[in-house]
Amino acid sequence: MRFALDDQPVDYVDGDSVAVAVLRAGQHPQHGGTLCLTGDCGNCSADVDGVPFTRTCLTPARPGLRVRRHPAVGAPPLRLDPPANPVTSPSQPEVRVQRVHADVAVIGAGTSGTAAAEEARTAGRDVLVLDGDAGDDVVGVYPGPMVVVRRDDHVLHVHAHDVVIATGAAELHPVCPGNMLRGILTAGAADLLRARGVDLGRTATIDLADLARFDGADGRVTAVVRHDGTSEPCDTAIVTAATRAPRDLLARMVDDPRVRVVGPAAQRFDLPPAPVDGVVCPCSKITVEDLQGVWDKGFQHIELVKRAALCGTGTCQGGVCMPHLRAFVTDRSGEPAAPFTGRPASRQLTIAEAAADVHLDAFRRTALHHEHLALGAQMDRFGGWWRPWHYGDAMREYWAVREGVSLGDVSTLGKMIVTGPDVVEALERLYPTTIADIRPGRSRYVLLLNERGHVIDDGMVCREDEHRFVLTFTSGGAASAEAWVRDWVETWNLDVRIMDRTVSLGAINVTGPLAGELLRRVGVEEPPRFLQHRHLSVAGVDCHVMRLSFTGEASFELHHPVAHSVELWRALMEAGRDLNVVPHGLQALFALRLEKGHVIIGMDTELDTTPRRIGMEWAVKMDKPYFVGRTSLGRTEPLPDHRRLFGYTMEGPAPVEGAPISVGNRIVGHVTSSFTSPATGRAVMLGWQKHTPFADTVTIDGRTATVTPVPFYDPEGSRARA
Amino acid sequence: MRAPERLWALRVVSTPEALDHAHYEGDVIVLRIANDEAIAIGAVHAELTDEHAIVEVESTFVGWDLSLAEFDEIVHRHVEWPLPAERPALAQGLVAGLPLKFWIDHDRVLMISSNGLVHEVVDRLGVPA
Numbered sequence: 001m002r003f004a005l006d007d008q009p010v011d012y013v014d015g016d017s018v019a020v021a022v023l024r025a026g027q028h029p030q031h032g033g034t035l036c037l038t039g040d041c042g043n044c045s046a047d048v049d050g051v052p053f054t055r056t057c058l059t060p061a062r063p064g065l066r067v068r069r070h071p072a073v074g075a076p077p078l079r080l081d082p083p084a085n086p087v088t089s090p091s092q093p094e095v096r097v098q099r100v101h102a103d104v105a106v107i108g109a110g111t112s113g114t115a116a117a118e119e120a121r122t123a124g125r126d127v128l129v130l131d132g133d134a135g136d137d138v139v140g141v142y143p144g145p146m147v148v149v150r151r152d153d154h155v156l157h158v159h160a161h162d163v164v165i166a167t168g169a170a171e172l173h174p175v176c177p178g179n180m181l182r183g184i185l186t187a188g189a190a191d192l193l194r195a196r197g198v199d200l201g202r203t204a205t206i207d208l209a210d211l212a213r214f215d216g217a218d219g220r221v222t223a224v225v226r227h228d229g230t231s232e233p234c235d236t237a238i239v240t241a242a243t244r245a246p247r248d249l250l251a252r253m254v255d256d257p258r259v260r261v262v263g264p265a266a267q268r269f270d271l272p273p274a275p276v277d278g279v280v281c282p283c284s285k286i287t288v289e290d291l292q293g294v295w296d297k298g299f300q301h302i303e304l305v306k307r308a309a310l311c312g313t314g315t316c317q318g319g320v321c322m323p324h325l326r327a328f329v330t331d332r333s334g335e336p337a338a339p340f341t342g343r344p345a346s347r348q349l350t351i352a353e354a355a356a357d358v359h360l361d362a363f364r365r366t367a368l369h370h371e372h373l374a375l376g377a378q379m380d381r382f383g384g385w386w387r388p389w390h391y392g393d394a395m396r397e398y399w400a401v402r403e404g405v406s407l408g409d410v411s412t413l414g415k416m417i418v419t420g421p422d423v424v425e426a427l428e429r430l431y432p433t434t435i436a437d438i439r440p441g442r443s444r445y446v447l448l449l450n451e452r453g454h455v456i457d458d459g460m461v462c463r464e465d466e467h468r469f470v471l472t473f474t475s476g477g478a479a480s481a482e483a484w485v486r487d488w489v490e491t492w493n494l495d496v497r498i499m500d501r502t503v504s505l506g507a508i509n510v511t512g513p514l515a516g517e518l519l520r521r522v523g524v525e526e527p528p529r530f531l532q533h534r535h536l537s538v539a540g541v542d543c544h545v546m547r548l549s550f551t552g553e554a555s556f557e558l559h560h561p562v563a564h565s566v567e568l569w570r571a572l573m574e575a576g577r578d579l580n581v582v583p584h585g586l587q588a589l590f591a592l593r594l595e596k597g598h599v600i601i602g603m604d605t606e607l608d609t610t611p612r613r614i615g616m617e618w619a620v621k622m623d624k625p626y627f628v629g630r631t632s633l634g635r636t637e638p639l640p641d642h643r644r645l646f647g648y649t650m651e652g653p654a655p656v657e658g659a660p661i662s663v664g665n666r667i668v669g670h671v672t673s674s675f676t677s678p679a680t681g682r683a684v685m686l687g688w689q690k691h692t693p694f695a696d697t698v699t700i701d702g703r704t705a706t707v708t709p710v711p712f713y714d715p716e717g718s719r720a721r722a
Numbered sequence: 723m724r725a726p727e728r729l730w731a732l733r734v735v736s737t738p739e740a741l742d743h744a745h746y747e748g749d750v751i752v753l754r755i756a757n758d759e760a761i762a763i764g765a766v767h768a769e770l771t772d773e774h775a776i777v778e779v780e781s782t783f784v785g786w787d788l789s790l791a792e793f794d795e796i797v798h799r800h801v802e803w804p805l806p807a808e809r810p811a812l813a814q815g816l817v818a819g820l821p822l823k824f825w826i827d828h829d830r831v832l833m834i835s836s837n838g839l840v841h842e843v844v845d846r847l848g849v850p851a
Contacts, residue, residue: 101804159802357800359819359846364838385838417735419774467774497758499735499776503836562837563728563781 003065010067016196018056018067019044024198028182029056031072032219033282034239034320037189039132040170040247042283042315045348046070053315053348058137073285095350096154097357102128105147105160107138107250112263113166120164128158140344141165141253150347155356162258165251169244169264173282173320175275178214180282183221183236190238201235208241208272243270245323252342272323274331281321283314291328302329302337317346366411367506367565375583383476385412388585395678397584401551401592402679405512405576406584410557411565414459414478415501416471416485422494423467430488431461432611432620432627438463443531443546447611447619448473448481449629453636455609455616457481458601462533462546470533470544470559474601478502488628505544506565510572511555513722514579519545519556521575527556530721539571549720551589552596552713591675594684597647597710604645604672604686610636614645615710642692645672647685647710648700654683655701661687662699671700677712684712723792725850726784726840732765736775745769751825751832753812784840786833786849793824793831797847818846 002009005022012021019037022029029035033043037057047068048054056067104120106113109131120127130136130149137150145163149156171186173179185193185200193200206224214237215223225231246269251261260266275288286309294308302325305311311325312318318325322339329337345354363381372379377388388409391397400406418426427435431446438444440463448457457477462470473481482500489496510518519527522539528547536545544559560568573581584592590600599605599614610633611620620633648661654674661669669688677684685705689695696707714720734744738757746752746765753761761780762768768777788797798805800818805811805826814823820839825832835843844851 097799099799099802157802159804357818362820362839362842364836365841367837417776417778419776421774468776495774497735497737497772497774497776499733499759499778501778503838504733504778504780504782561779561781563730 001061001063003061003063003067005067006069007066012061013196016061018046018048018059018061018065020057020193020196020198021061022056022067023193024196029067030069032180032182033279034173034179034184034186035189036171036173036186037192038170040316040319041173042320045315051348051350055315055348058132093352095352095356097157098154099157099159100128102126102158102160104128104162104164105130105145105158106164106166107141107147108166108168108263108265109133110166110168110263112168112265113164116164116166116262120162128160130158137347138250139347139349141250141259142344143254143256145254145256145259148344150349150353155353157357162260165248165259165261165265166263167247167250167265169246169267169269170319171244172208172239172241172272172323174208174211174214174239174278175272175280175288175324176211176213176278178216178221179278180285181214181216181221182219183216183234184214185236185238187238187240190236200238202233203236203238204232204234205238205240206232208239211239213278241272243272245269247319248339249317249319249342249346252339253344253346269323271327271330274327275324280324280328281309281311281314283316283320284310286311286321288328291325295328295332300329300333302326302340305329306340312340315348317342364412364503366409367562368409368411368508368569371566371569372409372583377583377585380586382586383412383474384479385475387412387475388583390585390587391583394585394587394591397582397588398591398678400580400582401512401553401584401588403513405510405514405518405579405581406588407569407572407576407581408509408511408551408584408589409507409569410475410509411506411562412475412478413502413507413557414457414471414473414475414481415505415507415559416473416482417468417499417501418471418485418496419468420494420496421467423469423496426489426492426494426496427461427469427471428624429492429627430485432624432629432633434621434624435461435469440465441528441532441534443533443548445548445619447616448477448484449611449620449627449633451629451632452608453610453629453632454607455601455605455611455614456484458599460546460548462544472546476602504562505559506562506568507560508558508565508569508572509550509555510558511549511551511584512553513719514576515554515556518572518576518579518581522571530554539568539575541568541571543568549717550596550598551592552711553592553719554722555720590673591677594673594675594686595677595679595711595713597686597712599645599686600673606688609645610641612637612641613643640692643688643690644694645686645688646694647708647712648687648698648705649680649682649684649708649712650700650703650705651682652703654685655703659701661689661705663689663691663695666691668695668698679713682712684708686710723796723850724787726786726835728781728837729763729783729785729834731761731763731780731783732768733778733780734760734762734768734770734775736770736772740770740772740775743771753823753825753834755812755814755823782836782838783834784837785835788831788833790829790831793826793833796849797831797833800847820846 029044044056045053103125106117139148147158204224223233246265299308326337372388380389443462459472533546541564546557549555654676659671660667668691671687673686746762747767750765751763810827823834
């Protein structure tokens with residue numbers, strides 16, 4: 001039976017690992033270095049069937065296997081065969097994840113692991129033992145705790161109440177001149193090879209405490225040299241040590257009382273003498289001289305030495321170098337050096353294995369998604385939703401709103417019903433504007449502030465009766481706003497009921513000078529007046545109709561059960577056919593609202609934006625005794641502020657959003673929103689100035705721009721109220 | 723496996739005590755999704771003692787009716803958390819990164835998603851659209 005090593009056949013005996021078979025053939029699976037054959041080091045790692053850095057000592061030999069040694073230091077990099085083209089190469093098959101739950105997961109099936117498992121079973125607990133010899137390659141222990149295990153054909157996720165790490169202890173590797181020669185084995189590796197019938201030739205066994213160096217020729221060991229100067233010729237050097245290093249890498253990955261270490265993995269360990277010469281980290285070929293170099297540069301902590309020298313960051317993740325690195329740092333600092341932090345993964349993973357069952361954020365579709373696609377919409381992700389960016393001609397959509405009528409899908413808005421005896425009190429505390437004087441059937445624009453007085457969202461408050469309100473929030477802020485409201489109501493212990501309706505209700509914005517006419521055609525004889533709202537039947541669909549305006553034109557938001565979204569949308573499109581009704585996307589909507597100077601939270605605002613900074617003090621009633629953020633605003637109100645969002649206009653095309661705003665040679669801020677406005681004939685912008693005194697004239701895109709009061713369009717608001 | 727169907731329901735928010743004693747008209751599955759909130763699938767009317775209760779028609783949810791074998795074969799391997807042992811039982815949480823609810827009966831599982839994420843459920847779990 002044979003497999004291929006560097007495209008040459010290698011015979012193996014049934015039961016051989018790849019490493020054993022390679023050694024049996026008189027070769028080395030890498031290019032040198034001490035072999036342990038237990039998976040602790042990376043000195044036998046090779047590319048196996050296209051997967052690099054595979055530990056060949058843990059890989060059973062099988063017919064047809066293709067093993068390629070990694071290039072030696074200084075050699076050209078391994079050639080990819082066939083040449084990989086990320087575009088045209090077929091994707092690899094997905095790696096399956098299997099999940100299991102257990103009371104106790106025991107990692108290691110040696111004496112201490114078996115005892116721990118037995119103890120747990122005796123206590124009536126459900127136990128899962130993860131055994132490396134049975135093919136369980138534990139990659140990491142995560143908070144939870146959760147153990148990730150590589151298996152031959154899948155990845156196992158073990159969710160356990162308790163995890164016991166019983167991984168034993170590892171033999172020490174020698175660090176001395178010549179320690180990267182071929183032909184050096186730990187005692188355990190030598191025993192294994194003898195048991196497998198591998199001829200080791202003339203051997204020399206030496207204890208680490210006595211070892212001065214290895215001599216060699218042509219890259220292979222020829223003799224061991226002791227500290228007393230004596231030397232022993234050999235074909236194979238076997239290294240023994242009085243102590244073993246705990247295999248505690250997995251234990252160092254989590255700080256969780258439900259993860260405990262037992263047996264040799266938990267035992268105290270006497271560090272070896274500090275290394276004086278040779279390779280400390282075989283994975284990255286880091287020498288004692290390299291460590292001294294970074295130490296002398298001031299990296300004088302084990303975590304810093306690790307990062308600066310990359311010692312411990314290679315294949316074995318400190319399996320070999322950790323005792324010697326600790327001894328080095330302890331010797332130089334005079335303080336005992338604890339092991340560096342362990343992090344998953346302790347084993348090499350393919351990208352497919354690492355990505356197994358990992359999912360990107362999910363973006364919701366509104367109920368009108370396929371209507372948008374049928375109308376030629378270019379969809380984009382915004383605020384956690386797929387939304388139409390435009391339908392092929394954003395300017396046509398813009399003019400439909402300004403001069404005719406248009407539909408916008410605003411189903412993504414946050415929506416919430418709140419009721420209860422304390423609901424007015426809750427809303428008065430939540431919002432900086434007055435709530436109690438909103439009459440049933442009326443609504444009010446509101447900002448939402450955090451405790452620092454920073455704007456975190458905005459929306460509308462619609463009062464339905466004495467104890468019932470409908471709140472709206474921005475699309476992107478809906479989820480956090482819901483949590484915000486719930487948290488505060490619970491904190492205040494107020495008697496309030498809260499129902500989130502964001503995904504339950506669709507919403508269509510009918511906007512434009514002909515919006516009222518379109519509504520009349522679908523059965524709404526008396527649409528609500530500006531800032532009023534009513535429950536009405538629209539084209540046979542029960543709707544909560546809110547009259548407001550984000551576009552600057554007369555607008556009616558029709559909130560309705562999502563099951564009726566398509567029916568309502570089609571009815572409106574059909575009824576408005578001779579009015580040339582068209583839908584509008586976000587691109588047009590952003591332009592329309594910018595002409596009105598309406599900010600978009602998160603786009604025009606920053607994390608520390610106060611109402612004053614965006615010129616919206618009118619939305620804050622400081623004469624209220626309390627609201628979230630009031631204390632902070634009260635304290636900062638008398639202080640000077642060096643940040644302000646201004647409106648700007650200038651001739652010519654609009655600059656890109658994000659363009660710097662300069663005064664003289666000094667950049668004072670940046671543009672947050674920008675649009676070449678057909679309605680005003682100029683470029684209109686919003687943008688920050690963050691230095692005082694605030695300038696009336698600035699430079700944007702190499703041109704002069706003038707600070708201009710907002711709204712840029714219809715400053716009296718007559719069109720929205722029409 | 724059958725394609726999902728829209729689940730018409732009443733969504734109710736009220737005090738825990740009122741929800742404990744609520745009465746629903748119809749052939750109803752009541753999902754108590756929170757201490758203060760329930761979704762009554764199939765209900766057309768709800769009676770509660772709480773005058774401030776919010777009762778709204780809910781049409782955003784869709785459900786896949788799965789046999790236990792289908793659930794085990796297709797869905798269960800994506801569930802990172804333990805499922806309740808009693809039957810029937812409600813289980814809810816992130817599955818393959820998506821918020822899902824399961825109504826687990828003795829021989830069937832109703833897997834519930836909001837309509838806006840059906841495309842992701844289909845893509846990630848491989849269930850029919």
